[in-house]
Amino acid sequence: MKRTEISALYAGCAQLDGTSVTVCGWVKTIRDSKALGFIELNDGSCFKGVQIVFEESNLSNFKEVTKYNVGSALIVTGKLIVTPNARQPFEIHADEIVLEGASTSDYPLQKKRHSLEFLRTIAHLRPRTNTFSAVFRVRSAAAFAIHKFFNERGFVYSHTPIITSSDAEGAGEMFRVTTLDPKAPPLNEDGTVDFTQDFFEKPTSLTVSGQLEAECMAMAFGKTYTFGPTFRAEKSNTPRHAAEFWMIEPEIAFADLQDDMDLARDMIKSVLSYVLETCPEDMAFFNAHYDKGLIERLNSLIESDFGHITYTEAIEILEKHKEKFEYPVHWGVDLQTEHERFLTEEVFKKPIFVTDYPKEIKAFYMRLNDDGKTVAAVDMLVPGVGEIIGGSQREERLDVLLARMEELGLQPEDYSWYLDLRRYGGSKHAGFGLGFERLIMYMTGVSNIRDMLPFPRTTGSAEF
Amino acid sequence: MKRTEISALYAGCAQLDGTSVTVCGWVKTIRDSKALGFIELNDGSCFKGVQIVFEESNLSNFKEVTKYNVGSALIVTGKLIVTPNARQPFEIHADEIVLEGASTSDYPLQKKRHSLEFLRTIAHLRPRTNTFSAVFRVRSAAAFAIHKFFNERGFVYSHTPIITSSDAEGAGEMFRVTTLDPKAPPLNEDGTVDFTQDFFEKPTSLTVSGQLEAECMAMAFGKTYTFGPTFRAEKSNTPRHAAEFWMIEPEIAFADLQDDMDLARDMIKSVLSYVLETCPEDMAFFNAHYDKGLIERLNSLIESDFGHITYTEAIEILEKHKEKFEYPVHWGVDLQTEHERFLTEEVFKKPIFVTDYPKEIKAFYMRLNDDGKTVAAVDMLVPGVGEIIGGSQREERLDVLLARMEELGLQPEDYSWYLDLRRYGGSKHAGFGLGFERLIMYMTGVSNIRDMLPFPRTTGSAEF
Numbered sequence: 001m002k003r004t005e006i007s008a009l010y011a012g013c014a015q016l017d018g019t020s021v022t023v024c025g026w027v028k029t030i031r032d033s034k035a036l037g038f039i040e041l042n043d044g045s046c047f048k049g050v051q052i053v054f055e056e057s058n059l060s061n062f063k064e065v066t067k068y069n070v071g072s073a074l075i076v077t078g079k080l081i082v083t084p085n086a087r088q089p090f091e092i093h094a095d096e097i098v099l100e101g102a103s104t105s106d107y108p109l110q111k112k113r114h115s116l117e118f119l120r121t122i123a124h125l126r127p128r129t130n131t132f133s134a135v136f137r138v139r140s141a142a143a144f145a146i147h148k149f150f151n152e153r154g155f156v157y158s159h160t161p162i163i164t165s166s167d168a169e170g171a172g173e174m175f176r177v178t179t180l181d182p183k184a185p186p187l188n189e190d191g192t193v194d195f196t197q198d199f200f201e202k203p204t205s206l207t208v209s210g211q212l213e214a215e216c217m218a219m220a221f222g223k224t225y226t227f228g229p230t231f232r233a234e235k236s237n238t239p240r241h242a243a244e245f246w247m248i249e250p251e252i253a254f255a256d257l258q259d260d261m262d263l264a265r266d267m268i269k270s271v272l273s274y275v276l277e278t279c280p281e282d283m284a285f286f287n288a289h290y291d292k293g294l295i296e297r298l299n300s301l302i303e304s305d306f307g308h309i310t311y312t313e314a315i316e317i318l319e320k321h322k323e324k325f326e327y328p329v330h331w332g333v334d335l336q337t338e339h340e341r342f343l344t345e346e347v348f349k350k351p352i353f354v355t356d357y358p359k360e361i362k363a364f365y366m367r368l369n370d371d372g373k374t375v376a377a378v379d380m381l382v383p384g385v386g387e388i389i390g391g392s393q394r395e396e397r398l399d400v401l402l403a404r405m406e407e408l409g410l411q412p413e414d415y416s417w418y419l420d421l422r423r424y425g426g427s428k429h430a431g432f433g434l435g436f437e438r439l440i441m442y443m444t445g446v447s448n449i450r451d452m453l454p455f456p457r458t459t460g461s462a463e464f
Numbered sequence: 465m466k467r468t469e470i471s472a473l474y475a476g477c478a479q480l481d482g483t484s485v486t487v488c489g490w491v492k493t494i495r496d497s498k499a500l501g502f503i504e505l506n507d508g509s510c511f512k513g514v515q516i517v518f519e520e521s522n523l524s525n526f527k528e529v530t531k532y533n534v535g536s537a538l539i540v541t542g543k544l545i546v547t548p549n550a551r552q553p554f555e556i557h558a559d560e561i562v563l564e565g566a567s568t569s570d571y572p573l574q575k576k577r578h579s580l581e582f583l584r585t586i587a588h589l590r591p592r593t594n595t596f597s598a599v600f601r602v603r604s605a606a607a608f609a610i611h612k613f614f615n616e617r618g619f620v621y622s623h624t625p626i627i628t629s630s631d632a633e634g635a636g637e638m639f640r641v642t643t644l645d646p647k648a649p650p651l652n653e654d655g656t657v658d659f660t661q662d663f664f665e666k667p668t669s670l671t672v673s674g675q676l677e678a679e680c681m682a683m684a685f686g687k688t689y690t691f692g693p694t695f696r697a698e699k700s701n702t703p704r705h706a707a708e709f710w711m712i713e714p715e716i717a718f719a720d721l722q723d724d725m726d727l728a729r730d731m732i733k734s735v736l737s738y739v740l741e742t743c744p745e746d747m748a749f750f751n752a753h754y755d756k757g758l759i760e761r762l763n764s765l766i767e768s769d770f771g772h773i774t775y776t777e778a779i780e781i782l783e784k785h786k787e788k789f790e791y792p793v794h795w796g797v798d799l800q801t802e803h804e805r806f807l808t809e810e811v812f813k814k815p816i817f818v819t820d821y822p823k824e825i826k827a828f829y830m831r832l833n834d835d836g837k838t839v840a841a842v843d844m845l846v847p848g849v850g851e852i853i854g855g856s857q858r859e860e861r862l863d864v865l866l867a868r869m870e871e872l873g874l875q876p877e878d879y880s881w882y883l884d885l886r887r888y889g890g891s892k893h894a895g896f897g898l899g900f901e902r903l904i905m906y907m908t909g910v911s912n913i914r915d916m917l918p919f920p921r922t923t924g925s926a927e928f
Contacts, residue, residue, distance in 0.1 A: 100892065177640070254537075
């Protein structure tokens with residue numbers, strides 16, 4: 001069977017006019033009146049479906065075809081006819097329609113609007129809807145754009161470990177990974193669990209970040225990035241938190257905070273450009289149905305220079321407008337989304353970097369500034385969302401890092417390999433983290449992280 | 465600081481002859497005699513380092529530089545001089561050498577041969593060695609080649625879930641994922657563990673395969689692939705088994721076993737070609753130091769047509785040579801590596817597909833052949849390794865699938881969403897799995913899976 005995908009039909013319909021083609025796909029809509037019927041067939045190769053025209057005069061199984069249910073899988077052979085005056089540029093006049101797989105009259109995805117909440121309960125079928133077809137196609141394109149960006153710049157893609165015996169952030173609730181008997185774990189004489197009998201002979205968890213391991217790779221390759229799943233066992237039931245999500249974490253050697261910001265800016269511009277270029281119909285759909293200003297905002301980011309302000313300057317500005325905010329703002333507090341959006345949307349009216357945050361609200365590995373109070377951290381804030389990327393220059397000075405770890409009660413022996421990077425030819429280096437689902441939310445205007453992952457994992461939910 | 469990477473120096477040295485350049489990297493070797501010294505500096509941008517020549521007459525800190533230890537991070541500015549008669553095409557005559565980060569005299573990676581076993585104990589430093597620099601660069605290139613191959617063919621990249629409440633193979637030991645108190649889990653009245661109090665309110669594990677979820681995506685997009693981590697809690701302490709490894713699993717709709725074989729063959733040829741082309745020095749290193757026939761064997765696979773034999777035919781051949789094998793061979797047993805290698809190396813002398821295995825030794829979802837005894841499974845066998853890819857056409861017939869599940873004691877209600885794919889417009893479909901580390905072993909000739917992963921996880925070992 002020589003099959004042509006619908007995306008190829010759209011690309012080549014002028015050349016294919018009048019020729020016979022075979023398309024395979026699923027029935028999105030079907031209707032008939034007397035001796036004539038119409039099927040919208042979709043094969044997932046692009047956002048759009050193709051219109052199939054079938055006639056009793058031309059089709060021996062016409063009557064059966066009229067009874068096919070929405071969702072049925074069909075193999076259709078027919079003549080492609082260009083239709084310059086119709087809504088769609090061409091249609092297919094069927095000479096043969098073969099039922100590859102039937103559907104039922106109670107198929108859950110009938111032609112009507114379903115709520116995103118309902119569709120989450122049928123996550124195995126929802127990729128067939130317009131919204132999720134577009135979300136996952138954009139997700140796939142964005143993932144490729146990220147690999148392409150880093151590959152073209154000579155970054156080595158590193159698969160940092162998922163199961164870990166360390167805790168990258170020195171904080172964060174983690175999932176335990178174990179093969180011990182859940183009911184009756186082996187115990188030591190003092191009554192504690194005997195983890196030497198666990199699979200890895202010690203307690204292990206799911207990683208919250210590949211950064212520390214990525215730093216090892218940066219000290220060998222100069223430039224590296226991770227792109228893999230990370231985990232948080234936080235019972236946050238919000239539209240922005242999932243227990244399992246994908247993160248991109250580049251790490252660059254011989255680089256400071258400015259290099260880090262340049263990289264983050266170039267990356268995000270590159271990814272947005274790629275997706276707008278390769279998924280125009282999916283993006284037009286989101287623009288029409290989810291966020292009327294979406295494409296304009298993304299294009300504006302691509303063309304924009306980025307603002308830059310320190311945390312201290314940001315606080316000064318925010319304090320002048322404190323009556324606008326729900327959360328109080330003063331030097332030392334972390335910025336809330338409302339503060340971030342005010343800065344990027346109202347003050348700068350473009351994307352900005354905020355740098356040099358108080359050390360108390362940032363992780364132990366961030367480089368201490370000369371003021372002794374702030375660290376070389378950076379957040380990228382974008383209109384419509386707030387923070388989308390967080391990064392920092394890393395502390396490369398062994399003595400300063402050890403002092404900071406002592407302040408925080410971290411044990412140097414737990415990080416001996418990480419500290420070795422400062423003992424053996426350490427260099428200035430920096431990196432950032434981008435939550436992949438947050439990026440897709442920003443790019444699609446769909447506002448719940450549960451709709452960004454094919455099968456989302458959140459508190460109380462690990463279906464499929 | 466305008467820095468140039470060593471890969472760019474090699475690419476452009478003819479144009480750069482006589483100009484001043486700045487390179488940043490780590491000292492691989494250093495030696496001096498009287499007023500002249502030599503440093504081999506590596507920055508990880510390519511396999512090769514660059515030779516730095518430094519002279520007392522030209523360098524105010526000459527004496528200090530001679531004392532720098534191997535592993536030190538340096539920033540070197542100097543004149544690039546093309547050296548047509550030397551081993552390396554150019555060298556850099558240093559005008560300035562800045563110590564970015566010192567190393568120590570007990571730096572573990574001194575210039576001598578280290579065993580792979582020893583290097584595993586310093587996995588945070590081993591990417592700086594020739595072998596691991598090359599392994600991880602090849603790994604990165606191969607990952608990109610895979611994404612590129614599928615992207616160019618219109619496959620949607622799907623992130624299937626890592627944490628799962630189902631078991632894709634209907635077998636296989638799995639890691640439990642939990643936030644329950646390891647010592648005193650909450651119990652039901654009957655004394656069993658109360659998993660409703662666990663994070664996901666049910667028992668969950670780490671995935672062994674994304675295939676079942678990928679099938680959902682294939683029924684929407686027609687073509688999809690996963691590329692993510694998978695897990696096995698098997699205490700197999702062999703050079704070929706890791707507890708955590710990465711797997712590629714494409715899934716195609718409206719496709720049968722032949723389409724599956726075509727895709728697997730095209731993919732592997734494409735990935736090998738890409739890596740040989742983009743990593744010639746890394747591959748030459750493996751060919752010289754790990755496997756003298758490596759490049760020839762890979763090129764031969766690229767140019768080869770692939771043989772095809774059924775399992776039943778394979779058994780007939782193997783039975784004629786049974787004296788050659790350690791493991792007995794007769795219809796019904798699974799093929800061992802010795803059998804597979806005999807078939808591909810001795811009988812066919814090229815890569816082959818073996819298809820149509822007994823249903824008893826294959827998974828429940830593989831499509832039953834008309835003989836009622838075998839299933840539409842396929843393994844790709846390659847010289848030097850044996851099986852590298854395993855796949856199948858999937859059972860799309862609901863009644864046949866249910867009967868097979870009943871035979872195996874699987875509960876249909878545990879797979880209701882998977883069965884829905886057969887209720888609502890199912891189509892012929894097929895897919896395969898490729899263990900990414902096995903592929904890199906095949907491509908590098910390095911024979912232990914612990915050396916394929918930056919930070920390997922195996923029984924009793926989850927360091928770093």
